[in-house]
Structure formats: structure tokens, C-alpha cells
Amino acid sequence: MxxxxxxxxxxxxxxxxxxxxxxxxxxxxxxxxxxxxxxxxxxxxxxxxxxxxxxxxxxxxxxxxxxxxxxxxxxxxxxxxxxxxxxxxxxxxxxxxxxxxxxxxxxxxxxxxxxxxxxxxxxxxxxxxxxxxxxxxxxxxxxxxxxxxxxxxxxxxxxxxHSRFDELVDHTRARWQRAGEIAHRAEPDLKNGRGGLRDIQLLDALAIAQLTDPIPGLGPETPGGGLRSAHRRLLDVRTELHRVAGRPRDQLHAQDADEIGAALRLGDRFDLARTLSDAARTVGYSVDVGLRTAGNALPRRGLARLRRKPLRRPLDEGVVEHAGEVVLARDARPHRDPGLVLRVAAASARTALPISATTLNRLSEDAPELREPWPTDALDDLLVLLGAGRGAADVIEALDRTGLWGRLLPEWGAVRDLPPRDAMHTWTVDRHLVETAAQASTMSTRVARPDLLSLGAVLHDIGKGRAGDHSVVGAELATRIGRRLGLRPSDVHTLGTIVRHHLLLPEVATRRDPSDPETVRQVVDALEGDPQALEVLHVLAEADSLATGPGVWGDWKSSLIGELVRRCRMAMAGDPAPMPAPISPEMAERARAGGVHVDLARGENIHAYTVTVVVPDGPDVLSAAAGVLALHSLQVLSASLGVEGDCIVAVFGVTPTFGDPPEVGLLRQDVIRATAGNLDVSAALAKRERAAGDVGRRLYAHARPRVIWSDTSAPGPAVLELRAEDRVGLLSRLAAELARCGANVRWASVVTWGAAVVDRFGLDVGAEDGPARREAIADALLAVVPGPAPKPSENAVETV
Structure with a gap:
């Protein structure tokens, strides 16, 4: 030349x-x-x-x-x-x-x-x-x-x-702040955006510094083919962008997308957007792992050099925290433990700690699939994950990039990286589902079934990306998924109804007259008169709108839907009044015999147990019994309490936080000590919580707790319902507050749905029963549950 x-x-x-x-x-x-x-x-x-x-x-x-x-x-x-x-x-x-x-x-x-x-x-x-x-x-x-x-x-x-790493991280985050995320930008910056070509160069720089691998964190089932494939796709798109524009350009403009998609034989602009989203999310996850690995690999400086090496703190069965990450315990056996994937995910969501890339790769390689139907503890871990608010997004993204989320929900593949078809949507369809679940988690106390709300939120658009009406297709998929998850048949039906009609309330309320009796009748008929589905759909409509984009939810839409729901609720038959669970004849006979009895029996799966406690009645016995279980690292998933003669019979559904449950004799000994006042349960729980620090606590979504009094003229105990987020020893703390207020618990029904609880108590509130008395009891309970304190204008105590 x-x-x-x-x-x-x-x-x-x-x-x-x-x-x-x-x-x-x-x-x-x-x-x-x-x-x-x-x-x-x-x-x-x-x-x-x-x-x-x-x-x-x-x-x-x-x-x-x-x-x-x-x-x-x-x-x-x-x-x-x-x-x-x-x-x-x-x-x-x-x-x-x-x-x-x-x-x-x-x-x-x-x-x-x-x-x-x-x-x-x-x-x-x-x-x-x-x-x-x-x-x-x-x-x-x-x-x-x-x-x-x-x-x-x-x-x-x-x-x-070691002296430039902080500067490197700050420079990277500033670049992301300027350029945004490629995966969720209508006109992304392919070079500088999060998940773009500069991030791949960053990974190379960290690898040259010998702080991480050039391709960190990705397992064998990575969607889209892994980091090398993602790198090549980004380069191909940017190459065609130059060729189409006739000049150097980094930002992909919407008007060029169809031509570039055709040139790369990907399809139209929506197919191109999906390809870019997949590539950018793969790169973004790899950079997260790379920066975290590099930070952990740097030698400690200053006083940090004198500190002891990080301990391995237990978080759940087979799951520990080490060096700021969730990792597998040394004795974990992923190939024999199908539920380990979800326990790891739930632990990460609870603690806001990232999952180690090595752990994810090992799970991706070794963990078997869960059999149908899922065991109860696996479903509970999934609900904990979905109820973690925005913290769930990072966990699900890590699972998805390493092939594990698709193994749990094979139906997810059709919506993964699927771009929206209208401009009002901020996110891809799969991320929109996660964002909807995050929004719903902040409203979990507004429904009696937060589990169905979480599942409905994460599945409501699961039918997109397939032929046919996505609501109809989605309802069929949700029904299949519900059976796989092990839901009861009635709950499977309700979940299908929620997904089928997730657009019903917004469409009817904004297009027809909510006060028209015919409109109300059609909504009630569509929901088969199910007030539970109506309640969940009301909250889901708001969460879905908020997760769509700015300006989609507002006072006008809220008031119209609220009025429609109010009229539909009036037209539906109300829920039956809460009633205590019956006491089995065997437990009734033990109660009549007197003394303290504690039984421990295996539940429906290897991690579930039933603890039955029979103890002479007294003001603090429920608090003492529940506190003893918490002190022995037994998480209460359900509880029912009744009175038989002079004894209380309490049946707890529990699961050990890790390891095997304690010997039943030790439980009985501690129950006797606690009810006799020789074991200060409250102080012991507080000490344990202080010792745990931030590790092991739930990442609360900050849903506002609610206390609801049932407005019933029927004779018998007053019925109080508490909806809140869980914490260690919550039932013991609630029972202690009720005893301190002089409210005698005659029966109780407690259910934990993932990270949320719905606790009902039948109470003798005393001769001074009235609004002020009930408000004082409610305030005492609200003081010990997680969540933000209500604003002065908000009344968390309701009567229905």
C-alpha cells in the first residue's frame, strides 16, 4: 500500500x-x-x-x-x-x-x-x-x-x-450515573452505559491487576451464552451503528434500531432491544461480581489489618455469611439438597448481602431441581425473597444470570429481557414483574394473604411473549406454577383468577361508571364473588401501575378503583368471622391431666416440625412458650392456641434456622423455667438480637403494620388481627405486650407468609372495653413490630 x-x-x-x-x-x-x-x-x-x-x-x-x-x-x-x-x-x-x-x-x-x-x-x-x-x-x-x-x-x-481502587469504583459509578443502564434505556449508550463496552474493559483491568478472573461469576447455564457472547453482541451492534450513522456514535437512536436489527439478522427493534438487554445484564452482573471480588482480594490497610479474619456466621441450614457475602456452609451438600438454592436466595434477601459467585456457580452445577409439589419451606423461602422489596431485584438478577432462576421458573424464559411494547413502560417485562413484587411488598399488610399478592405480582404478566391474550395465557401458566409450588387447590384457583383479571379493576374503573350496579355485578361475577381475590387485585393494580413508570398511578385512578372496590365488597358476601382451631382430643385429655407437656413431631418435610405445648393458664404463658422456641432457633411459621379447662394448648408449626431441633426434654425444661419466671425470655431475645447485629436480620420492605379489630356484635372474645413483617421472637413479644396491657388471650391463630405475618387473637379486653382501650392495645403491639412509624395523620388501627 x-x-x-x-x-x-x-x-x-x-x-x-x-x-x-x-x-x-x-x-x-x-x-x-x-x-x-x-x-x-x-x-x-x-x-x-x-x-x-x-x-x-x-x-x-x-x-x-x-x-x-x-x-x-x-x-x-x-x-x-x-x-x-x-x-x-x-x-x-x-x-x-x-x-x-x-x-x-x-x-x-x-x-x-x-x-x-x-x-x-x-x-x-x-x-x-x-x-x-x-x-x-x-x-x-x-x-x-x-x-x-x-x-x-x-x-x-x-x-x-490498592490505592487506586476506590477512585476506579467512583469513576465507574459516575459513568453509570451519566449514561444509565443499557438494559433499560430506550436509546442506550453502548460504550459508557452500565453493562456496556467500558465495563468489559474494566473487567480486563481488574484481571490484569490479578484481583479477579476476566470472566467472573457466570455458570454453565448462563442465558445468552455468557460474557464473551455478550461482548461480541455489543460490538456487533456498535459496529452496525457506526455503519448506519456514517460517523462515530455510541448512543443507539430509536430510528436506527430496525435497520441495525435487520443488518444483524436479529429481527426488528424489539428483537434488538431484547438482545441488548440480555448482553448488558450479563456484563452488568459480571462487573458487580468482579468489583466485589476485587475489593475482597485487596490487602486490608490501617487498623483493618489488625482485625481478626471474618467469621463464618450461620444464616440458615447450609448457609453462612463470610466476608460480606452469602456462601455455602462447609458441610452443605448441594447435590442432595434441592431447597438449598432458595435458602441461599432468601438469606441474601433477608440480610442484603450478595451471594458469592462461587456459591452460585456451585449451585448451578450441582443443585438438583425441586420436585413437584415443592415442600413448604421452599415456598416460604420464595415468599421471603419476593417480600424483600427492592433488595429482591439484585438477588433474582444473580440467580437469573447464572441459570438458577429459570430452573425454578422455566416459564420465565419467554419474558426474560422482553422489551415493552409501549413507551410508558420503564422496564423489560421480567424486570417489571420483579419491580411489581417490590412495590407490592410495601403494601403487604393491606391484604390478608400477602403470599398470593407476592405470587400474583411476580406472575401477572408471565403470559407475555407468547401467542394469545397474555392474561388468559398467564392464568393457565400461573395455575400450573401454583400447583408446582405446592399451593392448596383453592389458592391455585385464586392465583389463576388474580393473573387472569389483573387488568380488570383499572380497565373497568377508568372506562365505565364505578357506581353503576351493572358494572359492579360484572366485576363480582368475573371474580366469582371472591373477596380475597378482590382485595389482592386492588393492591396489585397500584403496585403494577407504580412499577410501570412515572405518572401511571395518581389520585384520579386511585379514587376510581377505590370506589369500584368498595361497591364490589359491599356486593360480596363477607369473610366468615375468625374462629379458633379445634383442640385435638388427645391434647384436651393432657390438658385436663394438668402439668406441663411438650411434644415435638416431624412435619410434612425434612425441615418442618410441630411443637405442641400444654401448660397451665396464665398471663404470660404464650409469650414464654413462643420465646423459648425463638431462643432455640425455631422459627414459628404457624401457631394456634386454645384453652381447655385450666390449661392452654398451643400448637406451633416451626422450622429450625439451621441444624436439627433441640431435644424435647430441653424445650420442656425451658418452658417450665420461663412460665415460672426463672427465665427472662424478653431479655434473652434482646441480647441475641444485639449479638447478631445486622447479620441474619430480615431486609424489611417497610410495609406499614396494621391492627384490625373485627366489628362483631357476637358474644365472646374481641378479635384483633395484626398484619406486619416478621422478626425473631415476634409472637413472644406480641403476647408479652398483650399480657402487659391486661388483655387475656383466649385463642390465637398465627400464620407466617414468607416475611409477613397475619396474627389473629381472641382477647378478653376487660370491662373497660372501648375505642380508647383498643387503641392503647394496638399501639402497644405496633411498638414491637418492624416497619416505619405511622405518620400522625395515619391511623394504623382499623375496625372492619
Whole structure:
């Protein structure tokens, strides 16, 4: 090739037009390779013409796209002329003869002239320059000189990374803040956005610093083919973006998407958006893992060096916290424990600690699939995850990028990275489902069945991406999923109804007259008169709107739906009044015999147990019994309490936090001590919670707790219902407050749905029963449950 850069421009033009006359159009990858070869050939010839050869003390090195071997149609040329022991005048003359032809041909050029020591000094003082020099590649001239520069820059990078890591992280986050997320931007920045090409270069820089692997955190079932495939797809899209625009551009504009999708044989703009979302989320997850791994690999500085190595703190059966991550316990056996995946996920959601990439990879490789129907504890862990608010998004993303979420919900594949079809939607369909569940978790206390709300939220659009009405298709899928999860048949039916009619209330309320009796009748008929489904759909309508995008939910829409729901509720038959569970004849006989009895029996799965406590009646016995269970790391999932003669019979459904349950004799001994006042349960629980610190606590979604008094004129105990988020020893604390208020518990029915509880108590509130008395009892209970304190204008005590 002649030395004039005009020849380089003409050759590049021919490549962009398809190569030789009559030849087919080059695909994106072939075009990049041809452009790299073309520029290297020109620079090699020009370098030879200028005397830049082996032993000359001169070398031309490429950084940027040419340095990475990723030359795009309109990429800048980033070149460094390196010299050693060459006269300054001679270097200046050679540099001019190298740069001027490129300038004259209007080729955009970034250039510098450096000695090795100068290049290292610049890289040491400028983070951007350092990241660029890490990609430097020899083109022509003195190979030994280039190798010296590359080696010196990389050694300085490795030795100085401990003092530059924070700057690197801050720089990365600032870039993300400016450019946004590629996966959820209508017009993404392919280079600088989160999940883009700069992030892949960041991973390479961390790998050069020997802090992480170049491809961290991805298991064998990664959707889309993993990081290398994601990198190639991003490069292909950016290559076609240059070719379509006819100039260098990083931001993909909507008007170019169809043409680029067709050029890459992906389909239309929606198919292109889905491809980009998958690639960017794979890169984004890998960067999260890479930064976390790198941070943990750095040597501790200052006083941190004197601290003991991090302990392994138990979080659940087979799950521990170590070095700020959720990892498997040493004795965990993933290949024999199908529920371990969800226990790990639930522990991560509860504690806001990320799951170790090694743990996810091991689970992806070894963990078997859950059998149908799922055991109760697996469903409970799923509900804990879905109820964790926005913290669930990162956990689900980690599971999804490593193939585990799709194993739990195979139906998810059709909505994964599926772009929305209208502009009001902020998120892809799968992320919208997760965001809806996060919004719903903040409203969990507004429904009696927070489990159905969480499941309905995460499944309401599961029918999208398939042929047919997504509500109808989704209802069929939700019914199938509900059976797989082990829901009761009636709950499976309700879940299907929720998904089938998740648009019913918004559409009817905003398009028809909510006060029209015929409108009300049609809604009631569609829901088969089910007040439970109506209650969940009311909350789901708000959560769905809030998760769609700004301005979708407002006072007008809220008031219309609220009025429609009020009229439908009036037209439906109310729920039956809460009643205590019957006491079995065997337990009744033990109660009549007197004394303290404690039984421990295996439940319906290997992690579930039933503890039955029979104890003489007294004001603090429920608090004492429930507190003893909490002190022995038994989580109460359900409880029923009744009075038989002079004894209380309490039946608890429990699961050990980790390990096996305690010996029944030890439980009985502690129940006797607690009811006799020789064991301060409240103080022991407080001490345990302080010792645990932040580790092991739930990540509360901050739903406002509610106390609801049943407005009934029937004789018998007053019925109080508490809806709140769970905490260690909550039932014991509630019972203690009731006893302190002088409210005698005659019966109780307690259910835990994931991270939420719905506790009902039949109470003798005393002769002074009235609004003030009930408000005082409610305030006492609200003081010990998690969640934000109600505003002065909010009344968390209701009567229905």
C-alpha cells in the first residue's frame, strides 16, 4: 500500500461498501477484523518507510479500538510513538511524518510521543490514561521497547491498585450515573452505559491487576451464552451503528434500531432491544461480581489489618455469611439438597448481602431441581425473597444470570429481557414483574394473604411473549406454577383468577361508571364473588401501575378503583368471622391431666416440625412458650392456641434456622423455667438480637403494620388481627405486650407468609372495653413490630 493516508481512507471506504466490487457485504465481526488488518498494514508500511524497525529505539503502539483489536468503522486511531535513546529532533521529525498524512486525510487521531518512563508516569497519575495504556499493543518497530512499556505499565497498575481502587469504583459509578443502564434505556449508550463496552474493559483491568478472573461469576447455564457472547453482541451492534450513522456514535437512536436489527439478522427493534438487554445484564452482573471480588482480594490497610479474619456466621441450614457475602456452609451438600438454592436466595434477601459467585456457580452445577409439589419451606423461602422489596431485584438478577432462576421458573424464559411494547413502560417485562413484587411488598399488610399478592405480582404478566391474550395465557401458566409450588387447590384457583383479571379493576374503573350496579355485578361475577381475590387485585393494580413508570398511578385512578372496590365488597358476601382451631382430643385429655407437656413431631418435610405445648393458664404463658422456641432457633411459621379447662394448648408449626431441633426434654425444661419466671425470655431475645447485629436480620420492605379489630356484635372474645413483617421472637413479644396491657388471650391463630405475618387473637379486653382501650392495645403491639412509624395523620388501627 502506498504511504499516503488517502489510500487508507479509500480502502476503508471499500470495506464499508462491501469489500471488492460484487462481493457480499461484510458482517460486523469480519468488518472489524478487516479494519484492524487494514490499519496495521498501513502503519507497518509507513513505519518501515520512516525507519521504525527492530533495534531502532522506536516503536508504534496502538491503544483504544485498534489496541484491543476491535476497530470499528469510524473509530479514532489512538497511537503512541515510543522512543528510547533517540535524539529529540529525530523523534519530532518522525512523529510529524507519521501524524501529518493521517491529519491530511481527515482521519481522527489521538496521539502521543513518550519514553517508557514518561508513559509509566502518565499512567500513574491519570486513571483514564492508565486504563488506556493497559490495552496497548505493539504494531511496528522495536518489539522489545513495546514489551518494556507494556510490562512496566502493568506492574505499576498491579502495585498501585490498592490505592487506586476506590477512585476506579467512583469513576465507574459516575459513568453509570451519566449514561444509565443499557438494559433499560430506550436509546442506550453502548460504550459508557452500565453493562456496556467500558465495563468489559474494566473487567480486563481488574484481571490484569490479578484481583479477579476476566470472566467472573457466570455458570454453565448462563442465558445468552455468557460474557464473551455478550461482548461480541455489543460490538456487533456498535459496529452496525457506526455503519448506519456514517460517523462515530455510541448512543443507539430509536430510528436506527430496525435497520441495525435487520443488518444483524436479529429481527426488528424489539428483537434488538431484547438482545441488548440480555448482553448488558450479563456484563452488568459480571462487573458487580468482579468489583466485589476485587475489593475482597485487596490487602486490608490501617487498623483493618489488625482485625481478626471474618467469621463464618450461620444464616440458615447450609448457609453462612463470610466476608460480606452469602456462601455455602462447609458441610452443605448441594447435590442432595434441592431447597438449598432458595435458602441461599432468601438469606441474601433477608440480610442484603450478595451471594458469592462461587456459591452460585456451585449451585448451578450441582443443585438438583425441586420436585413437584415443592415442600413448604421452599415456598416460604420464595415468599421471603419476593417480600424483600427492592433488595429482591439484585438477588433474582444473580440467580437469573447464572441459570438458577429459570430452573425454578422455566416459564420465565419467554419474558426474560422482553422489551415493552409501549413507551410508558420503564422496564423489560421480567424486570417489571420483579419491580411489581417490590412495590407490592410495601403494601403487604393491606391484604390478608400477602403470599398470593407476592405470587400474583411476580406472575401477572408471565403470559407475555407468547401467542394469545397474555392474561388468559398467564392464568393457565400461573395455575400450573401454583400447583408446582405446592399451593392448596383453592389458592391455585385464586392465583389463576388474580393473573387472569389483573387488568380488570383499572380497565373497568377508568372506562365505565364505578357506581353503576351493572358494572359492579360484572366485576363480582368475573371474580366469582371472591373477596380475597378482590382485595389482592386492588393492591396489585397500584403496585403494577407504580412499577410501570412515572405518572401511571395518581389520585384520579386511585379514587376510581377505590370506589369500584368498595361497591364490589359491599356486593360480596363477607369473610366468615375468625374462629379458633379445634383442640385435638388427645391434647384436651393432657390438658385436663394438668402439668406441663411438650411434644415435638416431624412435619410434612425434612425441615418442618410441630411443637405442641400444654401448660397451665396464665398471663404470660404464650409469650414464654413462643420465646423459648425463638431462643432455640425455631422459627414459628404457624401457631394456634386454645384453652381447655385450666390449661392452654398451643400448637406451633416451626422450622429450625439451621441444624436439627433441640431435644424435647430441653424445650420442656425451658418452658417450665420461663412460665415460672426463672427465665427472662424478653431479655434473652434482646441480647441475641444485639449479638447478631445486622447479620441474619430480615431486609424489611417497610410495609406499614396494621391492627384490625373485627366489628362483631357476637358474644365472646374481641378479635384483633395484626398484619406486619416478621422478626425473631415476634409472637413472644406480641403476647408479652398483650399480657402487659391486661388483655387475656383466649385463642390465637398465627400464620407466617414468607416475611409477613397475619396474627389473629381472641382477647378478653376487660370491662373497660372501648375505642380508647383498643387503641392503647394496638399501639402497644405496633411498638414491637418492624416497619416505619405511622405518620400522625395515619391511623394504623382499623375496625372492619
Amino acid at each position: 502506498a504511504s499516503g493516508a488517502a489510500d487508507l481512507v479509500r480502502a476503508r471506504g471499500r470495506l464499508l461498501d462491501g469489500g471488492q466490487p460484487g462481493s457480499p457485504r461484510l458482517d460486523a465481526e469480519s468488518l472489524r477484523a478487516a479494519l484492524v488488518d487494514l490499519h496495521e498494514l498501513w502503519l507497518t508500511n509507513k513505519g518501515g518507510e520512516l525507519g521504525i524497525a527492530e533495534g531502532s529505539g522506536l516503536a508504534v503502539m496502538a491503544v483504544g479500538g485498534l489496541g484491543r483489536g476491535e476497530m470499528l468503522p469510524y473509530s479514532d486511531l489512538d497511537l503512541v510513538l515510543v522512543h528510547a535513546e533517540v535524539a529529540a529532533a529525530q523523534v519530532a521529525e518522525i512523529a510529524d511524518r507519521l501524524w501529518y498524512p493521517l491529519w491530511d486525510a481527515h482521519i481522527k487521531l489521538d496521539h502521543s510521543v513518550r519514553t517508557v518512563s514518561q508513559a509509566v508516569e502518565v499512567a500513574a497519575g491519570d486513571l483514564i490514561a492508565a486504563l488506556g495504556m493497559l490495552e496497548a499493543r505493539h504494531i511496528v518497530g522495536d518489539q522489545e521497547l513495546s514489551s518494556r512499556l507494556i510490562g512496566a505499565v502493568r506492574r505499576e497498575w498491579r502495585s498501585g491498585i
